[in-house]
Amino acid sequence: MSKNNDLCQYSDPSGVHCHEHANNSGYCFWHDKTTSKAEECFKEALENYAKSGGLLRGIQLKHADLSNIDLVNHHQKEGFDFSYADFYKANLNGAHLFNINLNHASLMKADLRGANLNCANVQNTNLLGIRWSDSKIENLKVGRKLKQEIEARAAFKNRDFSLASDLYEQAEEVYRDLRKHAEHEGIFTMSGHFIQKELTMRRMQMPKYSFNRLTSKIVDLFCGYGEAPLRIVGISILMILCCAVLYAFTGLNYQGEVKVFDESAALEQNIDLLWSCLYYSVVTFTTLGYGDFAPIGISRAIAAFEAFTGSFTIALFVVVFVKKMTR
Structure with missing residues (x-):
């Protein structure tokens, strides 16, 4: 038997290979799924293996009792690399995992x-x-x-809608658990992000062309489900600008004179018109209504829509902003 055949067969998707001695299964003790990790001395052995520079990527730790284990890479900038490791139902109660790398690992049903x-x-x-x-x-x-x-979006792209819905439901559950725990710990910026993701995952489970999904999407675009007040500011500015352009083409009445865009007029005159329309759009959106300009024709419908939307948007901004600040 060649020397290479005595080595562990583990190889992860990144191309990293294990060079530990293999047992009868073809894998080393650490990467063998069938080897029990329930011995009392296992916790200390894992700590020593990590400190000695052993390959931690992809190791199998299902059901392992790792309570209060110290897996902190002390005095080093990078933490221990447990990428692709399996901690399914592992007991990590009180474990020290500061700066640990668990990229692509599984912590499913682990006790943390x-x-x-x-x-x-x-x-x-x-x-x-x-x-x-x-x-x-x-x-x-x-x-x-x-x-x-990520897997749900891939399943949806492949038209496996049942699997996609199930994965979106799982993602919603994970985001909800993270959000609740972040709130409990007082990390409100993190919890705000998680509630946005939680409600997004819920929306993705709704029928694609349903009213509830459309409403949820609009709320997300407007204010990020109450967690993004700056979105309201951005949408408000965009609406003011769009309405100003529409007023320029539909016309406004100023002291008995109709002001409307005229391509044959001088550039300075049209620029002055745009500034006037922008001013009117701002006072209409904020429902100030000074009365110096008045809408005519189609402009009346645009002004009515802008005034209604503006009053609603400003109220929404106040609610969202106060919610963020009081937390």
């Missing part, structure tokens, strides 16, 4: 109560069913999308 996950990287990690109580998650790196969210 009281664990320190500050600065941990859990991007593309399965976080379904985790017990988060009293765990520390400041600066937790979750990434822009959860593993289930």
